[in-house]
Amino acid sequence: MKTVLRLSILALALSGGSAFADTIEGQWARGDGNAKVRIAPCGSDICAINTWIKPGTPKEKTGDKLVMSIKPTSDGEYSGTAFDPQRDLTYKLTVSVKGASMTTKGCVLAGIICKGVNWTRIN
Structure with missing residues (x-):
């Protein structure tokens, strides 16, 4: 039994995959270099909170929050809505996460x- 468990763990490690490889949760840097966010559960939703904004970036500040009511639609794919309380806007949102890369479309x-x-995942 221990041999089977070890072989399963080794196969998973060698494949580079895990059940959490394409999770939306974590720290992300925006592709333009102007923002970093932390994405984590908040109540029954998922929130993206600005943790850093490049000085001089208009209309954004550290602490701004986006509340996402999204559900996984397939491996690494999410769909639903997002509410931006700072701008009082609701967006239709799709998210695609593949390893250390994420694309959002609102x-x-x-x-x-x-x-x-x-977006790129950061530590």
Whole structure:
């Protein structure tokens, strides 16, 4: 039994995969270098909270929060809505997480205006 368990752990380690490899939770840096966020559960939702904003970045500040009501749709894929209390806006949101990369896409006005953002996982 111990041999089977060890072989299973070794196979998982060698494959580079784990049940948590594509989780949305963690620390992320925005692709433009202007922001860092921490994504974690908050109540029944998931929140992204700005932990660092590049000085001079307009309309954003440390501590701003985005409340996401999203559910996994497949491995590393999430879909739902996000509420931005600072701007009083609700977005349709899709998120794709693949290892250390994440892409978010938010849309307003029935999907007429959309913006995608790339993120990199940080320690």
